Amino acid sequence: MGKTAGKFGVNDPCWCGSGRKYKRCHLSSDQVGTAAIGAPRAAQATIERRAPIRPGIVSPRRAVPEGIARPEYADTGRPEESQEFCYVRSREEIARLRRACRAAREVLELTKREVAAGVRTDALDAIAHEACIARGGYPSPLNYMGYPKSICTSVNEVICHGIPDSRPLEDGDIVNIDVTVYLDGMHGDVSETVLVGNVAPEHRKLVDVTRECLALGISRVRPGAPLSDIGGAIERHATSFGFSVVREFVGHGIGERFHMGPQVPHYFDREITTKLRSGMVFTLEPMINEGTWRHVLWDDRWTAVTADLGRSAQFEHTLVVTDDGVEVLTLAAANGTDAAQ
Ligand code: MF3
Numbered sequence: 001m002g003k004t005a006g007k008f009g010v011n012d013p014c015w016c017g018s019g020r021k022y023k024r025c026h027l028s029s030d031q032v033g034t035a036a037i038g039a040p041r042a043a044q045a046t047i048e049r050r051a052p053i054r055p056g057i058v059s060p061r062r063a064v065p066e067g068i069a070r071p072e073y074a075d076t077g078r079p080e081e082s083q084e085f086c087y088v089r090s091r092e093e094i095a096r097l098r099r100a101c102r103a104a105r106e107v108l109e110l111t112k113r114e115v116a117a118g119v120r121t122d123a124l125d126a127i128a129h130e131a132c133i134a135r136g137g138y139p140s141p142l143n144y145m146g147y148p149k150s151i152c153t154s155v156n157e158v159i160c161h162g163i164p165d166s167r168p169l170e171d172g173d174i175v176n177i178d179v180t181v182y183l184d185g186m187h188g189d190v191s192e193t194v195l196v197g198n199v200a201p202e203h204r205k206l207v208d209v210t211r212e213c214l215a216l217g218i219s220r221v222r223p224g225a226p227l228s229d230i231g232g233a234i235e236r237h238a239t240s241f242g243f244s245v246v247r248e249f250v251g252h253g254i255g256e257r258f259h260m261g262p263q264v265p266h267y268f269d270r271e272i273t274t275k276l277r278s279g280m281v282f283t284l285e286p287m288i289n290e291g292t293w294r295h296v297l298w299d300d301r302w303t304a305v306t307a308d309l310g311r312s313a314q315f316e317h318t319l320v321v322t323d324d325g326v327e328v329l330t331l332a333a334a335n336g337t338d339a340a341q
Pocket residue numbers: 140141142144145147151152161178179180189283285316
């Protein structure tokens with residue numbers, strides 16, 4: 001903790017890469033003990049922030065053995081457009097998706113076990129990378145649009161796409177671990193937010209509510225239901241606790257491509273008239289924030305942090321709409337792996 005303004009002149013560009021002057025960007029939120037924007041007056045004196053997350057050192061790119069099938073962007077960094085695929089999947093495609101999703105779940109479980117204060121997020125990346133390969137899978141994030149690592153690790157105010165680096169986790173942090181595995185020609189995508197040691201009750205509340213948001217979203221999935229019901233249910237729950245729903249990053253169709261249609265917002269969008277159909281496969285991955293839903297992108301072009309440095313949590317599943325409801329493809333218990341919390 002501590003004030004970090006000494007490193008930057010207030011008129012210098014902000015460390016976050018927004019291009020704005022530091023005094024107009026993160027200066028006030030960097031000052032330990034200042035309140036979250038919009039916090040009630042009574043709370044202002046009691047909110048204490050730890051130091052913001054800063055970029056660490058990113059280790060060299062990890063190699064994937066030759067025998068492992070690679071997605072189309074593995075060498076170029078450029079994913080192909082996905083229009084040629086139908087959103088409604090065959091039984092054979094769903095069987096392959098199930099295998100990719102099971103592998104992703106197993107990798108997440110192994111990686112979660114290593115989370116502790118003092119462990120670097122780069123060490124989590126190494127474990128997940130090896131676990132992917134051990135299952136014959138390719139870690140989907142690696143070189144996806146140039147992304148440098150095999151998983152995403154998003155700590156505290158990082159909303160998503162945090163790049164594993166040399167920063168050791170600290171007691172009281174929360175960290176989202178997002179694992180995607182390419183196996184059998186399909187991607188499977190899953191993430192959870194994990195507590196590091198003793199997390200303050202208000203931050204634990206954020207994590208619990210975010211887990212509930214994902215469950216509520218899933219409960220709306222059945223053939224014929226409006227896709228917008230999902231976001232409606234998530235948004236109602238999050239806002240009833242005073243939290244906000246991230247709007248810039250949404251759930252997505254998934255299969256041969258890492259990200260494909262349909263887009264699935266986690267807030268209510270009246271413009272969306274899509275009805276769910278049996279065989280559709282997509283992710284739900286609500287990102288819920290303590291303060292503002294707005295984000296700032298670091299100059300690494302990946303790391304998205306909350307604009308007010310309030311914390312953000314996320315849980316993600318990949319699922320398929322079935323004839324009578326939903327099958328969660330990345331569920332721990334259904335796949336016979338260790339039960340997730
Ligand atoms: N796994 C993330 C998602 O849920 C996407 C990560 S893209 C990456 O959609 F390039 F950052 F890996």
